[in-house]
Amino acid sequence: MPSPWDRIRDEFPILNQQVNGRPLVYLDNAATTQKPRTVIAALDRFYAQDNANVHRGLHALSMRSTNHYEGARARVAAFINAEAPEEVIFTRGTTESINLVASSWGGANLRKGDVILLTEMEHHSNLVPWQVVAQRTGATLRYLPVTGDEGLLDLSALDRMLTPEVKVFAFTHVSNTLGTINPVAELCARARKVGAVTVIDAAQSIGHMPIDVRAIGCDFLAFSGHKMASVTGIGALYGRRALLDAMPPYQVGGGMISRVDFFESLWKPSPERFEAGTPNFADAVALGASCDFLDSLGRQRIREHDGRLARAAYERLAQLPGIRLIGPAGERGGLVSFAFKSVHAHDVVTFADEDGIALRGGHHCNQPLMKRLGLTSTVRASFYVYNEEREIDALVASMQRTLAFFGLEA
Amino acid sequence: MPSPWDRIRDEFPILNQQVNGRPLVYLDNAATTQKPRTVIAALDRFYAQDNANVHRGLHALSMRSTNHYEGARARVAAFINAEAPEEVIFTRGTTESINLVASSWGGANLRKGDVILLTEMEHHSNLVPWQVVAQRTGATLRYLPVTGDEGLLDLSALDRMLTPEVKVFAFTHVSNTLGTINPVAELCARARKVGAVTVIDAAQSIGHMPIDVRAIGCDFLAFSGHKMASVTGIGALYGRRALLDAMPPYQVGGGMISRVDFFESLWKPSPERFEAGTPNFADAVALGASCDFLDSLGRQRIREHDGRLARAAYERLAQLPGIRLIGPAGERGGLVSFAFKSVHAHDVVTFADEDGIALRGGHHCNQPLMKRLGLTSTVRASFYVYNEEREIDALVASMQRTLAFFGLEA
Amino acid sequence: MSAELSDLYQNVILDHNRRPRNRGRIPSANRSAHGDNPSCGDQCDVFLRLDGDRIAEISFEGSGCAISQASASLMTTQLKGKTAAEAEKLYGQFHEIVTTGKEPEDMSDLGAFAGVHAFPARIKCATLSWHAALNALRGDPVPATTESHLD
Amino acid sequence: MSAELSDLYQNVILDHNRRPRNRGRIPSANRSAHGDNPSCGDQCDVFLRLDGDRIAEISFEGSGCAISQASASLMTTQLKGKTAAEAEKLYGQFHEIVTTGKEPEDMSDLGAFAGVHAFPARIKCATLSWHAALNALRGDPVPATTESHLD
């Protein structure tokens, strides 16, 4: 039987193009992944055949549309092994999911004296929402340190920091700057011992490895569709039902109320309670299609593929003069991040673009981590299912040309 | 020159289908409109050619993607005649736009003793967000009455209600249940006299008539793409720049901060301040394509077309026995809403579906208005650019069959 | 009319919709509960006179579609004289009928609701009054709603 | 190397990037301002000694890409000795160059930045130090940022 891996690049129409006269080498997958034909087609088909507003509709199109939408919810729930579809709330993406938890759960449960434990490697989207709720509730922020360039969480500090005042522990699964894969099941188990609620930022893991929320034992998990071969504008928040049912709504309006009077309203249960207004049902259907696509490739195989490329890139790049690689030298997620002594990340990225290579340079929404490491920016190459070894050759060659231009011959 | 109206139904692939063995008659446009080929194609093309994360990107795809996204913002700004693209914030839709204003502007500006003036015809999405902010700030809600079945705002009560305590006046442009078109420019002018900020819910007008925010003189205007021939998951909030720049952020995270420390953060100006996380840039591009599509038809002509169908339907339906039509008898937006004495709306809709006709039955997220009119539900038929007179014949015939079945021969 | 639609609107249902049985408030009721279907605005109040563990009298009030009105009316005729346990069991059977369309042989008139299963959006209409009745029986103070996870 | 890229990284720019002029903090500075480019993390501090209305001395410190460093360095050589009004005018011309690519004849080395206009995302890199310098001149206490609407 032919494997879907065999002709994988053909599945992604966007890859078949030239940039600045060179074949596109897309290595900006941690920012957003490309979309396979099947996902684009699912969206098309939905708009061309089944589109109608969901819920409350009694006509054929609306019932079909509702079935597709709720089917997508069930598909996403199965993808992460949630207990029930009602534990999946559709959002715009990771950022909105974390805003929802921080505002709704945090607003209702945090008080002065409570501690919100984060880590030093959090993306702004898993950091600023907690700063805001800390200000609002009087809770205090605490940060689990990172060990330095190696980029691991300092687990030796965890017991000291996980005091009974810690009410919530929020951390990333995979760092978008370091590539570190955190031991999420262990972190959840240790948080549970002090009764802290756990929130996992799965933006960088959801599309790259198997995820089982029950095996991990987390309370909430946030992710974005556009980083898992799906479209923009859709993502999800997983939450344990008991927690969700006790939370106040986040956005309010049509579709999430059970009764509205002029002066007060009653809410529906989850997930409706958290999905005010017309949901982004078409993109949710595309998210379901992405789950199918990723499972057809096999998520364990994706993890191995992306990790292998990242380690290969790490080893090849380490040979270059004046380079500083950050993140773990061993096992890592599908990305590498580095800085040159004498060429700024933006110049590197601009020169790479000249070679048709898409890289990202900057602070990657990780300013506090960068400051901690004494950096202002890094270059990041991030891999996905369609990337190949030869693209690492192109990457290394481009870096060599850039160093040569700035007078730092390899 | 051929007009785009000539073959308009061909532009909408979804219309070309049978439902329950009959040609689909889609009259549920107030819930969501269908999408023309050009809009679906714009989305496809974006994913197949230009997709990359926006902002901060220095490679070709990211710059192209950013140009498309910011181009869409400029297109939407021109569509409503905003002064500058920065006055357009992309959101998921009307509901999110109003949540943003109520939470950010309302949270920062309302106090105990202030009054929030709404009208009795507001959709839950322009009602519940104000209830929530009233509870949070101690402000008081007040409602401008509706005149009864005729469904007009009681303007004679306005002067009495627009006291100096009124800090914000939020109202719908077109009622999604009554079809009433409110005199928005006049309402804004009168609100301005007492210094009240105005918020217009344009969900039901944006796709159906010319809208010029400067001629109207409003401070904020909220709308959804999916009700204007565009896709789900995207919409916008227009806000006057001076107001936006003084508002705190709503959601927080990546992309909207200017500097992040472990313990505090600084925000970027509008629109970035209000667009935390990866925005739904692909769907924004589709929204820009819808603006082009609607302008190619001519929005004044759309208004006349939809209004003509609604008035014709009103007159034809008025002949049926035991029918109660609500909303103005004269000029109205593109919808009619009615109830039968002895057949419940849900039964009517189920029978119509049998005839291939998509209608909506229920409270239309207008529970307080329904209660005020002594109704629990109505049947609603709503029209758009692709609807035709013969579809009104089908509608009336279906109503007659239903009445006959329930023993109420016409 | 399609087979599905005529299965949905069977004569039994039309009859109960046109001439609802046990409609109104029983003056001697010692239990009552309110139910609503927030998505469509249907409402239902059920009134009971419990005699020990047995439903001595039962009535309903409310508004909604033909399915919900007929279901409430028919339910009152079926529950009168039953014990709480029997009522719970009957609801289990009724739920099975409306969700699967399978009619057990001995179900008499309740089998008329088998057609509902082809219209999933209408299942809530058929079960609303039952939710209210069971809440009243259980003495549950929270209004019944068809939006609960238990449906 | 493409024409656009060699226009962007002209020799003048590479030279200023490699050997920045007037880098460091002037001990006698009586004005200073901080600027940053939040999207990419570039930072720049500009120090001035104003003598009446005239820039007697000027220096900068900061980190960023070759374009931003070279721009800051070159700027200091151009602004030294200028009055506030002359500095504002010069910035107007510089802004015109980097946004349109049009090089006025008498612009000397500043013309080297004409290539920036083909890389819109880099315009902010070129203007950051200028924003800081003008803020210092104007005595504006708010840190300059390339994210303001005025850019």
Ligand SMILES: Cc1ncc(COP(=O)(O)O)c(C=O)c1O
């Ligand atoms: C008048 C009115 N306001 C607000 C909304 C809410 O729009 P959305 O569901 O797209 O957020 C709607 C549509 O449902 C509407 O008709």
Ligand SMILES: Cc1ncc(COP(=O)(O)O)c(C=O)c1O
């Ligand atoms: C680790 C991490 N968290 C959160 C986010 C935010 O995701 P989004 O922008 O899709 O909301 C990202 C991606 O930008 C990320 O890499």
